[in-house]
Amino acid sequence: MTTETEAASVRPSVAYSWQQAQWQRLADLHRDRRLPHALMLAGPAGTGKRHFADCLAALLLCLSPVNQVACGRCKGCDLVRAGTHPDLLMLQPEEKSRVIKISQVREATDFLAKTGQQGGRKVALIQPAEALNVNAANALLKSLEEPAGDTTLILVSHAPSQVMATIRSRCQLVDFPIPETSVSLAWLAPLVTGHKPEYLLHCAGGAPVAARDLLQGDVLEQRQELAGWLQAIGQARISPLDVAAKLSGDPLQTVEWMLQWVQAGIRAAVTGVDEGLNEVEAPLLEALAAVPEQIGFRFMDKLMQLKRQLLSNVALNKQLLQEELMLDWQALMKQSALLQQSRQQMVNGLL
Ligand SMILES: [Zn+2]
Structure with a gap:
């Protein structure tokens, strides 16, 4: 079985095969400097939206992308990989919590108001967006309406209908449906031993990444x-x-x-x-x-x-x-x- 880290070291920051259409669209917008400042990656859980968001954040912070993918070698890529990039912020519920707290959002808005340290661009990744309660969502609204400088907010949502409409309407929605079964099985089969990949995929409701995670x-x-x-x-x-x-x-x-x-x-x-x-x-x-x-x-x-x-x-x-x-x-x-x-x-x- 290939572990996450091995896969990452072989092909850094490449979106999954079933995400290539979405990737191409956003990478083109980024190249043309037309990427919306707030994106919502939406679709069922377990299809790899978070992985896509990580890849996109890496691309946005890479100093010299190769073929519209983060190069994996520049200072920006090094910092992203080490989890210490000063211009990348992750916002997610703390352990054992289902909600993103308002204090966390305040930290994020402070971060977004500052100037970027490495090359100017800042990226905030929020997952899942439905974990923002009313107060937290309201605190975030200003940053969504008046983003400071070169900022991209990437929101991930497994249930976009549960995200407050005021947040949703300010994001460009990028849809991540359940991939075709044959595509998922082709990806899953080499990672699985001891179980039928068809059964795992069935248990995960067709979501390939969730199917893989069932093995843990x-x-x-x-x-x-x-x-x-x-x-x-x-x-x-x-x-x-x-x-x-x-x-x-x-x-x-x-x-x-x-x-x-x-x-x-x-x-x-x-x-x-x-x-x-x-x-x-x-x-x-x-x-x-x-x-x-x-x-x-x-x-x-x-x-x-x-x-x-x-x-x-x-x-x-x-x-x-x-x-x-x-x-x-x-x-x-x-x-x-x-x-x-x-x-x-x-x-x-x-x-
Ligand atoms: Zn790079």
Whole structure:
């Protein structure tokens, strides 16, 4: 497996293959000195927007770009690589926080108001933009409206609709959709051992970088454990509250996986379950494919609502939320079984 640092030393600051169109457009604008002073790189998480932002920041701060890519050798590139460039600022939530604090934004606006030290240009990278709450966003507005000197703000957003409209409207939106499956698999396959790249990509909702990151830590184990528990709840082999107590991961992750399974189940009701993907998850999808469409959609709505709540940075009681979620799942499975039973009886009555 190629590590991040190895890859970086081989081809510094090159955007991923599926980002070349966006890269060319922005690099041309930069060459022609027409790059907007505020960009918002927007699209689903895990497609490599942050990598793109890093590459772009490196290009903007490079003193002698080669073929519209940072040279990797000049003083600007050295400083960027070392993480000590005085004209590059990263703004992201501090550890264990989902929000960018107003004090952090004030530091950023001070930075943006000063003159650049190396060659004049300054770059601020803000990720994710939806982590700016109302106060933080308002504090940033002035810098967006009246940028000082040669300044570029690169905002990264996984959910542009959640970014305050006043911020969004002042940025040029650059779209990063989920790449084509074949392109993602071609990139992913050489990095993966011990798993099917198709399965990883499926788990990551088609986002290649997220698929690669699934190999780190025990995320995949957590996912398969959850799949097993959900089946066990459906078969009344374990109580929903016991499962809720066992869940240790991020509730947002739990909700996203369940959403993915329910959506896949609804699709599988039409197309059949792709059993080759993963043996642990196939029986779960079988169960979901049998759920009557109407209640499947209703449950999906509930999950989406929960996801929005979790993304909105409102303080939620994690334990309570997980208990409700597992009880809802149990109710879904019971309701589904009853409906299937009564349908069967109706069919039997007709025969
Ligand atoms: Zn350079």
